[in-house]
Amino acid sequence: MTKASTAQDVFVYIRRIKSQEIEGPRRFNTAVVTSFALAAVLLAGLGIYSIVAFSVASRVQEMAIRIALGSQRGDILRLVLIFGAKLAAVGAVIGRAGAAGAAGLVRSFLFQVSPFDPAVLILAAIGVFCLALGGLDDAGAPGIGTQKF
16 A cells, blocks of 8 residues: 555545535435425315315305205216316415525525426426315215215
8 A cells, every 4th residue: 555545545534524524414404304394295285175175065055955956966076176176276376476486595405406397396286286186075075975865
């Protein structure tokens, strides 16, 4: 082993230690931000679900009257799905505007991705639609179930 290779090995070792000292806090911060983001998504999903479920459940009497006047199951389901799709579309537009406004704030937290990444924005919108339709599916059951009476 020569002096040059030993000095280079020491340099590489010191560089590795320094990079670990830098990466450690960054990884911790990323983990903390990710956990808060997941909690926020969970709370938003529960909020969307509960709003849709409440609004549909409060219209059970209206659905029962429509069924009594001759509406078919498909008509009631279409009414409920259109309501949910409108709500999800408004939420997606407001969310997109909020994302555009907050892009400057979160830019420092994003690594190798833009705040306006189309794939992420499209997946977020699809997630909102899925949550809204999931709430409609469960909340629409009492209204559609009144058809049996």
